[in-house]
Amino acid sequence: MIWEAVAAVLLGLGVIWLVLQPLLRPAPVRAAIYIPPDAEETRRGVALAALREIEFDRETGKLSDADYAYLKSRYTTEAVAAIRADDAAAAAEGDATASDVERLIAARALALSGHAPACPACGPRPEPDAVFCSHCGRRIDTAQDCARCGAPVPTDGRFCEQCGTQVAA
Numbered sequence: 001m002i003w004e005a006v007a008a009v010l011l012g013l014g015v016i017w018l019v020l021q022p023l024l025r026p027a028p029v030r031a032a033i034y035i036p037p038d039a040e041e042t043r044r045g046v047a048l049a050a051l052r053e054i055e056f057d058r059e060t061g062k063l064s065d066a067d068y069a070y071l072k073s074r075y076t077t078e079a080v081a082a083i084r085a086d087d088a089a090a091a092a093e094g095d096a097t098a099s100d101v102e103r104l105i106a107a108r109a110l111a112l113s114g115h116a117p118a119c120p121a122c123g124p125r126p127e128p129d130a131v132f133c134s135h136c137g138r139r140i141d142t143a144q145d146c147a148r149c150g151a152p153v154p155t156d157g158r159f160c161e162q163c164g165t166q167v168a169a
Helices: 002-024 043-059 065-093 096-113
Strands: none
Touching: 043 065
């Protein structure tokens, strides 16, 4: 009987501890995770969805031509304003895609001049000493010579066609 009372008291203390623990030691506050807005929830998306909707309503006969013309001009103006605002915001932030494009153009120019490696699927790579493509993992078109006889080995070749020596992967 005494053991049952001790077990009940311990169980009660455990339950009280579990209930009061969040109040006594609150969990650290975590930073909120950024979730980008859905494309149709943005100003631009709403305007483009409205344009699609009025086009559909006109085709099904729910909207007269006069109403369609009015709504189309209104929503087109809104969509153009939203697109211009998005472009201005991207330019103000220093859009990363613009710098990526510039980097790819520079890499392509290097590849055309014969100084940069180029992937057969992805094109020129920015890494000058790359053996494999950093995007798809394929072997890059680099001139490789056999270590034994010096004959050129095809890019995807595993053995020298001249002497049969295995080429390093």
